[in-house]
Amino acid sequence: QVQLVESGGGVVQSGRSLRLSCAASGFTFSSYALHWVRQAPGKGLEWVAVISSDGSNKYYADSVKGRFTISRDNSKNTLYLQMNSLKADDTSVYYCARDPSSTWFAWFDPWGQGTLVTVSS
Amino acid sequence: DIQMTQSPSSLSASVGDRVTITCRASQSISSFLNWYQQKPGKAPKLLIYAASTLQSGVPSRFSGSGSGTDFTLTISSLQPEDFATYYCQQSYSTPFTFGPGTKVDVK
Numbered sequence: 001q002v003q004l005v006e007s008g009g010g011v012v013q014s015g016r017s018l019r020l021s022c023a024a025s026g027f028t029f030s031s032y033a034l035h036w037v038r039q040a041p042g043k044g045l046e047w048v049a050v051i052s053s054d055g056s057n058k059y060y061a062d063s064v065k066g067r068f069t070i071s072r073d074n075s076k077n078t079l080y081l082q083m084n085s086l087k088a089d090d091t092s093v094y095y096c097a098r099d100p101s102s103t104w105f106a107w108f109d110p111w112g113q114g115t116l117v118t119v120s121s
Numbered sequence: 122d123i124q125m126t127q128s129p130s131s132l133s134a135s136v137g138d139r140v141t142i143t144c145r146a147s148q149s150i151s152s153f154l155n156w157y158q159q160k161p162g163k164a165p166k167l168l169i170y171a172a173s174t175l176q177s178g179v180p181s182r183f184s185g186s187g188s189g190t191d192f193t194l195t196i197s198s199l200q201p202e203d204f205a206t207y208y209c210q211q212s213y214s215t216p217f218t219f220g221p222g223t224k225v226d227v228k
Contacts, residue, residue, distance in 0.1 A: 035217075037165075045157075045165065045208055047217040059215045062122075095164055106212030107155040109176060111164035 002026040002110055004096050009115030012086055022079040022096030022112055030054070030074040033099035035108055036081050038092035048094070049081065053102035063089075086119045093117075123147050123211050127220035133228040140196040142223045144209035149189045153213035156185055156194045159222075160205045168207075169194065199225070 008020040022034070036048040049060045049070040058070050069082040079096050093116050097108035124147035134140050144154065152172040157165040167176045169185035172192060182197045196203055204227055209220040 044222050045159075045210070045219040047210075047219065050215070050217075061216045100170075104212075105170075106153075106215075106217045107167060107170040107210070108157075108165070109167035109170075111166070114164055 002098070004098065004110060004112035006094060006096055006112040006115040009094065009117045011118045011120055014086060014088060014119055014121045016086055017082070017084045018086060018117060020081040020083065020094055020096075020115060020117070022081075024077045024079065024098075027098070029072075029077040031102055033101055033104045034070075034072065034079045035097045035099060035104075035106075036070060036079075037095045037097055037108065037111075038090075039095070039114075040089075040092045046092070050099070050104050050106070051079070052104070057103065083117070086117075088119050088121055091117060091119045122216055123150060123214060123218055125209055125211055125218050125220035127207075127209060127223050129223060130221065131224040131226065133226055134199050135228045136199055136201055138199045138228075140199050140203075140225060142194045142207055142209075142225075144187075144192040144194070144220050146190045146192075146211055146213075150211045150213035152188050153211055154185075154187065154192045155210045155212055156183075157208045157210065158203075158205045159208065165208065170212075196225075 035050045051070045093114040095114045097111045154172045156169040159165040173185045206224045
């Protein structure tokens with residue numbers, strides 16, 4: 001079955017870096033665009049970034065632009081989110097999610113279970 | 122950026138009720154509107170995409186309608202497993218923004 005499993009979350013000090021991973025299985029990874037979406041504790045959903053199937057196109061939310069980098073390794077069926085200069089506002093559960101297209105139609109299915117990032121000051 | 126609003130922010134309903142949630146975009150997004158269900162501690166689940174297309178495996182009591190700026194999610198007969206928070210999301214342009222959510226709880 002199609003599965004996405006995030007890892008790499010944890011507690012990190014403000015200003016430091018963290019890299020999240022999302023391991024995919026059950027589908028042809030290199031054929032789909034992928035997204036990161038986050039959710040602060042008790043809050044709503046915020047789209048973070050998208051990467052096309054071949055990694056050539058990427059877009060970011062303004063709130064993370066210049067600090068976060070989305071990437072993928074199609075040989076390892078893994079999506080990444082490199083997060084630098086972390087702020088308290090970045091504290092969230094981070095989800096990876098698959099797009100139905102190689103670029104994006106930008107609906108998300110399925111989602112991973114999420115990984116919690118806590119930025120402490 | 123396209124702003125998404127939802128109403129109501131919460132509602133109380135009983136099993137068997139017909140429930141309607143409204144989503145409004147700050148500009149026309151054609152039919153680029155999707156709906157998700159989220160239960161506490163779980164990842165969101167796609168219910169409807171492109172305003173009215175039911176995702177595979179989603180019960181037919183869920184339906185979506187609308188285009189332009191105004192959209193509706195309807196649950197025709199609320200079931201116990203439908204108590205959750207519902208989010209709309211536009212896929213017209215980046216950033217792909219979500220509505221603030223509508224929590225459906227037990228009356």
